[in-house]
Amino acid sequence: MSRRVIWIVTAGAVVAIALVWLLTSSTRQAPLVQEEELLVAQPTPTPAPPQRITLFFTSIDGLLHPEIREVPLPEEPDARVRVVVQELLAGPTGELKPILPYPAKLRSVFVTPEGQAFVDLTEPPAPLTGSATELVLVYGVVNSVLLNTELSSVQILFGGREVRSLTGHLDLSRPLVLNKRFIGAS
DSSP states (O other): OOHHHHHHHHHHHHHHHHHHHHHHHTTSOOOOOOHHHHOOOOOOOOOOOEEEEEEEEEOTTSSEEEEEEEEEOOSSHHHHHHHHHHHHHHOOSSSOBOSOSSOOOEEEEEEOTTSEEEEEEOOOSSOOOOHHHHHHHHHHHHHHHHTTSSOSEEEEEETTBOOSOSSSSSOOSSOBOOOGGGBOOO
């Protein structure tokens, strides 16, 4: 036999052995790992830096008025919206009045890649009345979110559902954009 044939046969044998080893190694059971090895220390998240945000609350004149706060504000759009809405739901710190006539809670926040925020609040315990109630509530949320983020629109959901309107004056079945018409003089 020539050296060339011996090399080809040897190379073929090595390839065959490697294939058999690869095929059988995937069916071998991995050794059990001790529980202590599974516990890997997670890095402590860096807190978001405090930033000034503008929240809108109502006043005796029925219009929205800004309240400036300094809060830790994350970079991620959904987390940012969550902080703004939670601060809004906590109510004003001064003489302004809350925009929600009931103790609402934030259920969830979703932000689309196109820059639309979906904010899901708990439903009102009873039907709301009056156009001023609806305008202040909706644009208090929408303006507060949009002026503190890079988003383009906000759709408010109640109890996980789209609602056509709260009192029959605004179409809430679609995302809304910034509206400064209801903002009073500071």
